[in-house]
Amino acid sequence: xxxxxxxxxxxxVASALLTGCFSGAATxxxxxxxxxxxxxxxPPRSGLSPLSDDAFKLSRWSTAETLVKxxxxxxxxxxxxxxxxxxxxxxxxxxxxxxTFHDGTKLDAEAVVRSLTTAAxxxxxxxILDGVALTAKAEDADTVTVxxxxxxxxxPQRLSSPQLSILAAKAxxxxxxxxxxxxxxxxxxxxVNGTSSATLDRYDGYWGxxxxxxxxxxxxxxxxxxxxxxLRSGEADIVxxxxxxxxxxxxxxxxxxxxMPRTNTLYLNTExxxxxxxxxxxxxxxxxxxxxxxxGVYEGRAxxxxxxxxxxxxxxxxxxxxxxxxxxxxxxxxxxxxxxxxDRAELPEVAATLQQQLQKAGFKVxxxxxxxxxxxxxxxxxxxxxxxxxxxxVLDSGDPAAxxxxxxxxxxxxxxxxxxxxxxxAALKKAGGTRTGEAxxxxxxxxxxxxxxxxxxxxxxxxxxxxxxxAGVVGAAHDPRERELVTAATYVK
Numbered sequence: 001x002x003x004x005x006x007x008x009x010x011x012x013v014a015s016a017l018l019t020g021c022f023s024g025a026a027t028x029x030x031x032x033x034x035x036x037x038x039x040x041x042x043p044p045r046s047g048l049s050p051l052s053d054d055a056f057k058l059s060r061w062s063t064a065e066t067l068v069k070x071x072x073x074x075x076x077x078x079x080x081x082x083x084x085x086x087x088x089x090x091x092x093x094x095x096x097x098x099x100t101f102h103d104g105t106k107l108d109a110e111a112v113v114r115s116l117t118t119a120a121x122x123x124x125x126x127x128i129l130d131g132v133a134l135t136a137k138a139e140d141a142d143t144v145t146v147x148x149x150x151x152x153x154x155x156p157q158r159l160s161s162p163q164l165s166i167l168a169a170k171a172x173x174x175x176x177x178x179x180x181x182x183x184x185x186x187x188x189x190x191x192v193n194g195t196s197s198a199t200l201d202r203y204d205g206y207w208g209x210x211x212x213x214x215x216x217x218x219x220x221x222x223x224x225x226x227x228x229x230x231l232r233s234g235e236a237d238i239v240x241x242x243x244x245x246x247x248x249x250x251x252x253x254x255x256x257x258x259x260m261p262r263t264n265t266l267y268l269n270t271e272x273x274x275x276x277x278x279x280x281x282x283x284x285x286x287x288x289x290x291x292x293x294x295x296g297v298y299e300g301r302a303x304x305x306x307x308x309x310x311x312x313x314x315x316x317x318x319x320x321x322x323x324x325x326x327x328x329x330x331x332x333x334x335x336x337x338x339x340x341x342x343d344r345a346e347l348p349e350v351a352a353t354l355q356q357q358l359q360k361a362g363f364k365v366x367x368x369x370x371x372x373x374x375x376x377x378x379x380x381x382x383x384x385x386x387x388x389x390x391x392x393x394v395l396d397s398g399d400p401a402a403x404x405x406x407x408x409x410x411x412x413x414x415x416x417x418x419x420x421x422x423x424x425x426a427a428l429k430k431a432g433g434t435r436t437g438e439a440x441x442x443x444x445x446x447x448x449x450x451x452x453x454x455x456x457x458x459x460x461x462x463x464x465x466x467x468x469x470x471a472g473v474v475g476a477a478h479d480p481r482e483r484e485l486v487t488a489a490t491y492v493k
Contacts, residue, residue, distance in 0.1 A: 032212040033474065033491025039227045039236040042343055043195035043220035045373055049177045051122050055162035060240075060485035061200055061216055063102075064165035064183040067093055067112065068156050070481070074398035075436075076156035080107065080166055080184065081144075084156060090147045091155045097142065099207045101168035102181045102188040109138035115166045116146065116159075118177065126163035127406045128396040130413050131432070153435045157397040162483060186211040186488040195220055206488070212475070213491040222371075224345035231468040237492050238476050239468035240485060243345035244301045247466050260465045260480040261312040261394040263305060264293075264350065266338075266386055266458040267407075271418035273385040274336050274363075279329030281455035284386070286328050287361035288354065290460045297349045303462045308448050309393055309400055310462030312480050319445040323452045331362030338365060339379055340388035341372040350460070351388055382418045389416065390463060394481060401431045401444050408451045417456035424450045 046052035050064060058064035067081040081093040099107035116136040119126050133149030146155055158164070171182035180189050186208065187200040200216040219236070221227045228246035230236035231254060247255055268275040268284060275281050290304045309316035338354060340347045348369050355365040368375070368384065379387045393403045405428050406412045410420040427450040431443040451457060469476045472493040477484035
């Protein structure tokens with residue numbers, strides 16, 4: 001097969017980037033399989049603090065655990081807690097017996113309270129707690145009560161968020177939360193080399209099934225071409241987030257593609273600049289040709305968005321109805337700046353395509369593309385007229401209400417659109433307070449409709465997770481929620 005020029009250039013660059021990528025990584029096993037070598041996309045942003053998005057790395061490495069987990073339907077099931085019950089604003093959780101942290105100390109109610117209180121009082125709080133006042137109390141050695149300011153039917157799902165992982169006391173002795181040697185999972189985090197690598201070893205004192213692999217060797221490889229090349233060259237066993245441009249270059253048997261609850265969205269700044277005008281927001285929406293982005297940038301490996309919630313939540317399409325929108329006005333040469341980041345290889349290409357589409361509609365468009373760590377604070381501060389974001393819609397709780405609140409509530413912690421709309425706030429409050437089940441799902445879709453009616457966000461496409469697993473890999477997780485990757489059942493032949 002003759003490769004397009006961009007693939008040939010990318011492969012050459014990757015060759016240089018990969019030199020020594022996994023050098024020195026141990027591969028010999030003292031158990032059922034070899035150590036698992038993993039190439040991950042994003043380096044740690046906050047020293048692997050579980051209070052940040054780094055928590056999802058700890059979860060994907062099976063080193064830090066939460067009180068509950070989510071099943072495939074998004075319902076809460078036991079993990080470090082064995083059962084729970086609700087009484088008004090208070091939930092009571094029974095803590096699993098026989099669990100030890102990696103430093104040998106025992107899991108008890110006080111340890112749970114310490115971790116949850118640290119998260120609930122952090123500034124900023126984990127986004128799963130946006131709008132939630134939460135307190136935890138040890139009733140006895142094995143029982144914890146969690147009380148919220150308002151009655152909250154979603155408490156168990158919230159406590160499944162990796163940002164609410166339960167860690168040993170040693171993790172909280174410094175100025176930041178340090179997870180090294182402080183988790184409860186089947187793998188112990190033993191070493192972190194800044195933003196370059198991490199090492200985990202099997203924890204033989206694990207309360208559940210022992211890991212089949214003796215350990216995990218992680219390299220952080222932000223360049224997507226280099227990650228794919230690591231799989232082709234045999235330097236990595238598992239590669240996360242394979243760019244769509246590289247997927248076609250890999251053996252089809254090594255690639256798994258799963259629709260995921262992740263939406264590529266253009267957030268429009270409703271507070272200042274050109275898009276303070278609802279008519280200009282509508283003009284931007286009408287100018288976007290999502291199908292051409294799916295085919296041209298994602299090479300057909302994505303789904304055109306009908307709303308903020310995609311096919312990973314099949315009930316959304318069934319409940320969705322037509323949204324009433326504002327009429328578009330002429331762009332008339334308005335200058336706008338669109339920001340995005342390089343960490344996801346497709347986003348700069350999406351930005352370039354949007355630039356052309358919006359310029360055709362009469363806007364003058366400037367682009368600002370950086371690494372995510374260097375651009376997030378400006379995006380949250382409303383420094384751009386528009387921002388392109390690949391956003392997980394059920395990442396934290398398995399329930400999209402938390403994502404919608406975080407991104408679109410007046411006091412949401414991730415409100416890039418700077419949206420402040422009373423109708424949206426009311427719809428979000430109703431969705432968050434409705435009990436789980438059909439009624440909650442309808443309330444969520446109603447909240448989505450309220451957001452879409454403002455044109456504060458223009459959903460373009462729903463991504464599919466593309467993961468590469470080497471031929472010898474057994475039991476790697478393919479998780480659309482991006483919570484699991486290497487589990488106790490994963491090993492390399």
